[in-house]
Amino acid sequence: MEVAQLKIEIAKRMPKQRYEHVLRVTETAKRLAEKYRLPVIKAEQAALFHDIAKFMDKADLHHVLNTANEDSRLLSFHHELWHAPVGAIIARDEFGISDADTLNAIRYHTTGRATMSPLEKLIYVSDMIEPGRSFPGVDELRVKAEENLDTAMEACIYQSVQFLVNKRVPVFPDSIDCYNQLIRREQ
Ligand SMILES: [Fe+2]
Numbered sequence: 720m721e722v723a724q725l726k727i728e729i730a731k732r733m734p735k736q737r738y739e740h741v742l743r744v745t746e747t748a749k750r751l752a753e754k755y756r757l758p759v760i761k762a763e764q765a766a767l768f769h770d771i772a773k774f775m776d777k778a779d780l781h782h783v784l785n786t787a788n789e790d791s792r793l794l795s796f797h798h799e800l801w802h803a804p805v806g807a808i809i810a811r812d813e814f815g816i817s818d819a820d821t822l823n824a825i826r827y828h829t830t831g832r833a834t835m836s837p838l839e840k841l842i843y844v845s846d847m848i849e850p851g852r853s854f855p856g857v858d859e860l861r862v863k864a865e866e867n868l869d870t871a872m873e874a875c876i877y878q879s880v881q882f883l884v885n886k887r888v889p890v891f892p893d894s895i896d897c898y899n900q901l902i903r904r905e906q
């Protein structure tokens with residue numbers, strides 16, 4: 720599907736504000752892909768699809784996950800996490816995206832995981848630092864994103880895990896694994 724047509728399909732599935740976020744993530748991902756010599760087309764596709772399931776009904780998300788071959792632990796965690804794997808399923812089954820790295824970049828954009836590919840890191844980081852984001856510390860993340868993708872990813876997962884711990888809510892094991900793996904790499 721042409722990018723212009725894909726954008727129309729994506730815009731139909733979410734409010735304008737979220738669609739604008741998706742476009743900002745896409746521009747950020749394309750720019751960083753060029754910078755880090757990653758495939759720009761894959762970065763663009765993964766970014767465009769990453770939140771495609773964000774506004775599905777909770778019951779529908781649950782149903783898709785329940786019938787798909789996805790990590791069943793997700794169902795006992797907050798439903799905010801569900802749109803990422805369901806987005807990968809939609810990209811594959813409704814739009815014919817077959818590239819495993821692109822699908823994994825969509826699938827892990829919310830939790831991260833241990834041993835993420837460069838494309839997975841790129842999408843995770845782009846989602847967090849796109850120009851519309853404004854949370855304490857985002858400017859430091861933006862600086863890191865221009866320096867090195869691994870240290871940017873480490874700073875992003877640290878920020879995410881810390882945010883959840885401060886809220887006293889559970890942290891999905893993939894995020895802890897991601898944090899542990901990146902923090903060990905430093906020592
Ligand atoms: Fe998301």
Ligand SMILES: [Fe+2]
Pocket residue numbers: 740744769770846
């Ligand atoms: Fe997003």
